[in-house]
Amino acid sequence: xxxxxxxxxxxxxxxxxxxxxxxxxxxxxxxxxxxxxxxxxxxxxxxxxxxxxxxxxxxxxxxxxxxxxxxxxxxxxxxxxxxxxxxxxxxxxxxxxxxxxxxxxxxxxxxxxxxxxxxxxxxxxxxxxxxxxxxxxxxxxxxxxxxxxxxxxxxxxxxxxxxxxxxxxxxxxxxxxxxxxxxxxxxxxxxxxxxxxxx
Ligand SMILES: [Fe+2]
Ligand SMILES: [Fe+2]
Numbered sequence: 001x002x003x004x005x006x007x008x009x010x011x012x013x014x015x016x017x018x019x020x021x022x023x024x025x026x027x028x029x030x031x032x033x034x035x036x037x038x039x040x041x042x043x044x045x046x047x048x049x050x051x052x053x054x055x056x057x058x059x060x061x062x063x064x065x066x067x068x069x070x071x072x073x074x075x076x077x078x079x080x081x082x083x084x085x086x087x088x089x090x091x092x093x094x095x096x097x098x099x100x101x102x103x104x105x106x107x108x109x110x111x112x113x114x115x116x117x118x119x120x121x122x123x124x125x126x127x128x129x130x131x132x133x134x135x136x137x138x139x140x141x142x143x144x145x146x147x148x149x150x151x152x153x154x155x156x157x158x159x160x161x162x163x164x165x166x167x168x169x170x171x172x173x174x175x176x177x178x179x180x181x182x183x184x185x186x187x188x189x190x191x192x193x194x195x196x197x198x199x
Contacts, residue, residue, distance in 0.1 A: 007154050009069060009161040010142050016061045017134045023049050023185060024127045031120045034113065043109050045185070050105060052181055054098045060164065062091040068157045069145055076148045083140060090133050097126050
């Protein structure tokens with residue numbers, strides 16, 4: 001028996017998760033290098049990564065989950081309401097954590113290694129927070145959606161995800177769109193390149 005094909009929306013969500021996780025890991029690697037006495041990366045690279053982590057989920061990934069996947073699941077059952085409420089709160093909390101990280105990065109740029117520990121701790125906490133968020137979505141919510149949503153539900157959800165012809169909106173960083181920013185980051189970190197979207 002063939003394994004069922006995963007819906008387009010879920011494939012896109014998984015790919016987004018992979019890209020976000022890879023950038024978080026790359027940031028941790030950079031900080032670790034500095035802590036180990038290696039050369040400090042150009043702070044603009046870290047700032048570009050933070051910008052991507054903040055803008056992409058806020059403008060696109062989280063709203064799509066909230067408006068389409070979570071909303072459809074809520075219509076079919078109340079069983080996951082508590083989990084979905086928590087996940088939606090985490091979408092907001094993630095943004096606050098990123099702002100704190102940006103402040104910590106600014107302090108690092110101004111004061112150097114003396115404040116590296118604080119930046120590294122915040123980043124490790126953020127990485128763990130996001131990993132748990134993704135784990136709940138991938139192990140609980142996405143399988144529940146696959147079990148409970150109808151073919152018609154998926155038609156609408158997939159169409160919404162597929163129609164993201166310009167998923168990156170007008171956001172730019174130093175004149176780069178978020179898509180080209182991701183490619184720029186990928187060019188500085190070999191492991192990021194593995195999760196690039198096909199161009
Ligand atoms: Fe989410
Ligand atoms: Fe997600």
